[in-house]
Amino acid sequence: MAITFQTPSNIRFGAGASSKIGELLKGYKAAHVxxxxxxxxxxxxxxxxxxxxxxxxxxxLTVFDGVVVDAPSHVIEAAAEICRECGVDAVVAIGGGSVLDTAKLVAYLAKTPDKLDDIYGIGRATGDRLPLLLVPTTAGTGSEVTPISIVKTPNDEKKAVISPRLIPDWVILDPVLTLGLPPHLTAQTGIDAMAHAIEAYTGKIKKNPTSDQLALKALALLSANLRKVYTDGSDLEARLDMLFGSMLAGMAFANSPVAAVHALAYPIGEIFDVGHGLSVALVLPYVLEFNRPAAEALYAELSDVIQPGYRRQSDAADAAAFIAEIEAICRDCGVPGSLSAVGIGEGDLSKLAKGAMKHAERLLVNNPRELDDDQARAIYAKALAGVSRP
Ligand SMILES: NC(=O)c1ccc[n+]([C@@H]2O[C@H](COP(=O)([O-])OP(=O)(O)OC[C@H]3O[C@@H](n4cnc5c(N)ncnc54)[C@H](O)[C@@H]3O)[C@@H](O)[C@H]2O)c1
Ligand SMILES: [Fe+2]
Structure with missing residues (x-):
């Protein structure tokens, strides 16, 4: 089977990199950004x-600082309108995943006659866009390297636009911008990045050798540095490794997409107004445990990647050790042990499971183990009870 791997072609990296943006924009002969x-x-x-x-x-320069979390569609449309009115000829984004996702679509909608409602889904955005430079301030979603924008629709659903047209011209990684990210957001966005690498590595359909190598390096960097940056946000070297790791995880999952962890996380964000990283962290160990029978050998391969020095034993033992270490990272980084911490109760589980099933086509198809409505509900029930092991 032939494999396609797509990723941005220009990446600038290092402390202070964001102050070089003027030079990069000149390369596009931009007059108004x-x-x-x-x-x-x-x-x-x-x-x-x-x-x-x-x-x-x-x-x-025109500044649009009206982005709010989870990139609502009306905000994207308003920013694209400003672009058109001002005759803007390039877009720069500096922020977390919500800002980057917004900017990717703004650069697209400002240049094409397409309407946002018409381009949800895979490969429906086929027009041109304005030059686009992305600077992440979380580590993170990896949005700076993915062909994806996640949008909150007016009825609070999360929909995705997926198209190579959303891959930016430049990625600028400046760890200085992440130094002030508070510990809880550092932890939650970092665990999101780890989930991207794990789900890419275990993807049922599009797992590929390039994504695999990126996911392995991403997981090694993220697991070695997450506790460090959670306890000492001022550690510049660890911040740089986190930013590098989240970008590599983004490159991996851009080409071997995420699966049930994300399908089960989205309804938590949609219904309970919980940030993306926390939604992911709350379900991650429970989905891994559910997937274990189908993904045991792959989880075993990751066991000594996230715990250097761990001595491999058998697939069963190593997969269990892998999940236990992911649980420990979540616990050590302050992730609550139960869904009840974000206001979820027994009565919400069926609604959440139904919400997860809405992501069957885009996300659940990639999961190493098939899951239905009842199984999704059972995973949420375990996440509510705070017990991942059978
Ligand atoms: N496009 C993709 O490939 C992709 C992948 C995963 C997630 N996402 C989307 O990304 C969004 C989540 O992004 P996120 O987790 O980066 O968070 P975010 O962009 O929603 O930001 C969360 C909060 O952190 C603040 N913040 C960001 N950087 C900061 C910094 N350096 N210092 C202090 N505060 C800072 C923001 O102002 C905001 O209040 C969700 O909408 C999710 O669906 C997109
Ligand atoms: Fe994510």
Missing amino acids: LLVTDEKVRAAGLTRNAEAAIAEAGIA
Whole structure:
């Protein structure tokens, strides 16, 4: 079977990299740039160097700092309209996954006549977009390297636009921008990145050798550094490794997509207004435990990747050790042990399971083990009780 692997072609990397943005924009002969961000990120000063660099390059700048978490469709449409009105000819985004997902679609919608409602799904966005430069401030979603934007629709559903047209022209990784990310967000976004690598590595349909290597390196970096950055956010080297790891995980899952962890996480975010990383962390060990019979050998391969020095025994023991270590990382990084911590009760489980099934076509198809409505409900029940082991 032939394999396609797609990823951005330009990546700039290192402390202070975001102050070089003016130079990069000149390469596109940009005269007027839209900077997409959110109020918190801008108030924290994370856009300051980039704004100065854009001014120094003599490029006009319009700032859109109206992004809110989970990229609602009306915000994307409003920002695209500003782009068109101002005659913007390039888009820069500085922020977490919500900002990057917004900007990817803004750059697309500003250039094509397509409407957002018409491009949900896989490969439906086929037009041109404006030059696009993405600077993540979480580590993270990996959105800076994926062909995906996740959008919250007016009825609070999460829908995806997936198209190579959303892969940016430049990725700029500047760990300085992540130094102030508070411990709980550091932990939750880092666990999201780990989930991307695990789900890519165990993907049922599109698992491939390139994604595998990226996922392995991503998991090694993320597991070695997550506890460090959770306890000491000012560790620049560890922050850089986290950002590198989350990008590699993004490259992996962009080409071997995520599965049941994400399918079960989305309804938690949709119904209970819980951030993406936390939704993922709350279900991760329980979905891994459910998948174990089908993914045992692959989980075993990951056991000494996330625990250097671990001595492999048998697939069964190693897969169990892998899941136990993921649970320990979640616990050590302050992830609550039960869904009740975000207000979920027994009466919500059927609704959540139904929500997870909505992601059957895009996500559950990639899961190493098939699962139905009842099994999804049972996984949520275990996550509510806080018991992952049978
Ligand atoms: N496109 C993809 O491939 C992909 C993959 C996974 C998730 N997602 C989407 O990404 C979104 C989640 O993104 P996220 O987890 O990065 O969080 P986020 O962008 O939603 O941000 C969460 C909070 O962190 C703040 N924040 C961000 N960076 C900060 C920093 N450096 N310092 C202080 N505060 C900071 C933000 O202002 C916000 O309040 C979800 O909508 C999810 O669906 C997209
Ligand atoms: Fe994710």
